[in-house]
Amino acid sequence: MTTSTPIDCLLNPRSVAVIGASDDAARIGGRPIAAMLKLGFTGRILPVNPNRREVQGLPAYASIADLPEVPEVAIVAVQASLVLEAVSALATRGVRVAILFSAGFAETGAEGEALQAEVVAIARRSGMRVLGPNALGIINLHSGFIGSFASSILLGQIRTGCVSVVSQSGAYGGHLLNAARAANIGLSTIAMTGNEGDLTLGDMVRLLVDDPNTGVIALYAEGINDGEGLVEALQAARSARKPVVMMKVGRSDVGSAAARSHTASIAGNDAVVDAVLNELGVVRARTTEELLDIVRLAARGVYPVANTLGVITVSGGAGVIISDAAEDLGLSLPEMPRAAQEKLLKLLPFCAPRNPVDTTAQFVNDLSLIEPFAETMVGEGGYQAVLGFFTYAGATPSVAPRLREQLAAVRARHPDRLYVLVLQGPGDVLRAYEEDGFTVFEDPTRAVVAIGAMSRFGRAFAQAPRAAPQALPPVVLPADTPNELQAKRLLAGAGIVNAPERACAQPEDAVAAAREIGFPVVLKILSPDILHKSDIGGVLLNVGDEEAVRAGFATLLARAHEAAPQARLEGVLVARQITQGVECVMGIQRDAVFGPVAMFGMGGVFVEILNDVVLHRCPFDESVAEQMIRSIRSSSLLLGARGRPLADIAALAKMLSKLSQFAVAAGPRLLSIDLNPVFAMPDGEGAFAADAVIELAAPTKNG
């Protein structure tokens, strides 16, 4: 297999063939050529058109075979029925990547899907990678390479910068681009992956992680076709300190249905997507505006680790709005140091000096106030992120020049901070502030949301990459779905603790077991022929001492013999009597996109009614498991709330981590595990799974 052909040529190919090249710059086969010529692309452009000697002033070739050199990249802009032939010819010549604009493949149904599979298979046999089909393609504003038929409307006046965009959808990608242009966001690469017959979102992210012109990545996805590839790419992005913001649509049930009908994608469970993105330090944007707000601020390259915010405002009301939004996001607004507050009160006796620092409208009357105020906040308050609310006043001709000057002086002394301003006014005035290094928002709440995202990036980048826990040896699964006892034994092999219990053939074994387990115990008759033990009085609860164990053993055998004379009696099961545990649930679910995912929640109504659970990709270590346990709303039941005993969180975490490792070691036949209930005992006394259900897929032919 040669699918590992590098695709970095997609950013700036030495040479690019255009199959179905048109002389008409408005047609799909003409647009990329016209755009590359306009943007000064320096690679060789090789138009292929059987009917023309020249296309847009460039020499044209009659066929792929006639090309005078092997192009690194080929753009295929012919109708679907001609794609197979073109791709064969390109693969034969040794082209590295083909970009397939053509529609009429998997997005149209089964027939198109088969054709797509055939096209991709042919390419792969020669090691050629494919972007598309049904793809709007790729644009690199730094090199001027336009492997896309995005219309010139979209390409006009886009500022070149460090933000790259990857979108599955061409139509929504266009909307995004246009919105990015309106927001004056500097863009680097824009890739639209369409049907993802071969190259996926993850491949594009990987490409951009290694691209020095990309600093920030915006992702738009309707479905995820390659979970593993995406996870690896997002891990690489985090290691490279490149923030990723993702809009994954299809959150709702209605949305998910629409997403499935729209793309040929596997729509993963949305809560799993949330969990995976959270794990990888990716910020999930809920709206297009939020996506763009965050990438615009992220392009500044400042990601504070501390989630503290200093606010300077000319309106107390705005200070309250900002405080409300910050609290919603978990950003804290620590108070200014006492001495700094007194300094500000000396400058302006009516100011509110804590944080938000409110200069009141007085700042307009005395413009010299801003520099000492801002300097005190940044220098003495020590905030890593600073938000200034100056609204329309800050953009008026009488105020803007002085305000810019004073803020720039502060920024020059503390260039490592994140500076955000809320201003309203003419575009050129706002852009001047932007050029000074301040990111401008018109709405205070949106500004706070973007700042919150920066500190989430900061914390993700600061985390040492977590080594996966040591892999368990592969688990040998039975051919059939195991019963409870088998399931418990399988899990016990991986160190997952059941409520202590022991099968005992003789009364004195039972006494010894009870001594070891600790009184009181539960005694249960053990017989493969008696399924409903309680019905025959085959369970004795709260057996308190050794004498009672001996008596109970005899009682159970006698009752069993009386009720079922033919039954094979194997003795008695001695189990711990659990009295103090808090009910929890743990489980594993195989996600179609991301593989085994572990779940933890509190038992009973919390899971049933409130869906208060946490999810995490498997495997993970005990510290992650502990974070998971502490993250659910109802975890206070384990943490000593309202006089409850503190539960054995360490034991729970160990069990959850082991379960995640077991799920990986069990391989793809494992569909799900339910441990319900799991009893969390008081601190130091462990945690026990009282029941276990394992669901397996049928073995494949190769076992």
Place this chain on the structure above:
Amino acid sequence: MTTSTPIDCLLNPRSVAVIGASDDAARIGGRPIAAMLKLGFTGRILPVNPNRREVQGLPAYASIADLPEVPEVAIVAVQASLVLEAVSALATRGVRVAILFSAGFAETGAEGEALQAEVVAIARRSGMRVLGPNALGIINLHSGFIGSFASSILLGQIRTGCVSVVSQSGAYGGHLLNAARAANIGLSTIAMTGNEGDLTLGDMVRLLVDDPNTGVIALYAEGINDGEGLVEALQAARSARKPVVMMKVGRSDVGSAAARSHTASIAGNDAVVDAVLNELGVVRARTTEELLDIVRLAARGVYPVANTLGVITVSGGAGVIISDAAEDLGLSLPEMPRAAQEKLLKLLPFCAPRNPVDTTAQFVNDLSLIEPFAETMVGEGGYQAVLGFFTYAGATPSVAPRLREQLAAVRARHPDRLYVLVLQGPGDVLRAYEEDGFTVFEDPTRAVVAIGAMSRFGRAFAQAPRAAPQALPPVVLPADTPNELQAKRLLAGAGIVNAPERACAQPEDAVAAAREIGFPVVLKILSPDILHKSDIGGVLLNVGDEEAVRAGFATLLARAHEAAPQARLEGVLVARQITQGVECVMGIQRDAVFGPVAMFGMGGVFVEILNDVVLHRCPFDESVAEQMIRSIRSSSLLLGARGRPLADIAALAKMLSKLSQFAVAAGPRLLSIDLNPVFAMPDGEGAFAADAVIELAAPTKNG
């Protein structure tokens, strides 16, 4: 008292005096005059200035006493120390409303607060109303009356329309105005109430409800000083079908602290504010943008009662984003009728015809498609709100004129629907669509949020105004906080049911009581001298038949006599043994702003840990109570979830409604009531309060 002076003259006074009038149009005392002259205000302007014969070309008067007529309204623009004298003189002359620009009152501390109280008291004695002090005042764009020193920057180029704004804060009011201008929102009246020494938010809303030029009201508040007045004004707005959108800041703890330090306001509990606004059909906006988005769409005057949305899109991805947002807001996207879907498929075989209806990018190639698509959706789909996603393509010169024409034709045939478009492009193109009657958003999620608000208004307006339940006779409260038995008796007098129990002096009484209550029963020793009954074995549970009651009676008396020979024994309390009930909690809390507020939630961890409760202003009837009960997340515990029995919701609702009436009848000494637990029995078996605590304030001198 004459505080009922009408204030409608504030919108268009026949005559207005300006105390502290300045010839300089840039000064605070000059700005209103300059602005009124510019905007063509037709009332008489009477400048008062001891040093000038003429101000801005108008004859000036040396003092208030010298004014040739009694002005309806006076603007006071002098320093704080001169306000008292000016207000006295104005009140003496019989002015109806004084607008006090001057700062230096309650917002500065105790001294300023005293001065403010004195000023307001003098005004009120003569029946003069006061707007302010520390108020940016009032602006009416229809009459050109500018009782405000808002700078000319704010007044430039604001479109006149039907949206009125009431803000407590001048600074944030200015920010709002500027943002409204940028969003091209047509404004009517803008009122900024400052310290609210006399006239409050509620007074301003009441004024605007009666103003024919106001169709929509936007409210910005930091604290609410007159809860009752605001509630009445909002009820009047709903009756008049005038939508109100409110931004009440200070949601968070940090925010609340900032709000208190910023204004001289009482910050009510935020969850109570949510409950009251929800009750009154007011939509609460979380951000400034959301506030403006909603009022902009509300200005169309279309408020669909059904919360159904039809979506036509050129991008499947946008359809998914819109579906996600709609689901979040409870807007439903019903499928198109079958026949209509087939019609669309005939027009465009590749379209997605359900809803969202996806024309794909094909619409650009065949512009004639839009009218039949849109007509089919509106005419046959029957959606009351229609959202079209056309993004940048819909604003291009080649598409916009045809698209406008076709959409306008559909709208002309169905003018009663709510039409919203998502477009990106030059301002003049978007404005042309707006003039055609379509409201344009650039972000699809923001469009959906605004549409969701319209249907909330529609449902609120469609509700018949709910008559308050019949008032209970005033409750006679004891002088001291009552003990449990007293509390239960007080509540029982209002029809609030305790667990059935009867005091019985003789064994045969107890037997009769048990027969009536139903077996099993609980027996408790009754003695004013035995407080801790359980300690002496004075409680017998699960007493199952008549014989056991007789025996139990004797046992309890014997145990009591043995344990406490001196105790006065009054017999035995026979109570129902509750076995099947679901634990709930109910309560009353007196809110400083809105008076008694009732609370309902599920017992135990739901209230303790999850704060899953619902609040409502008192009093309310049983149908409101039932809605409350059904609205909490954990109500499924009462509604038969997961095999649980259906609880007696009607009995719970009756109890909750009675509690709300009791709270009103009890008057202001009632601080709180806790009924915890309340047992909701299976359907038909009632609901019982097992415990009751009532907290009272000390009686006032007049009883």
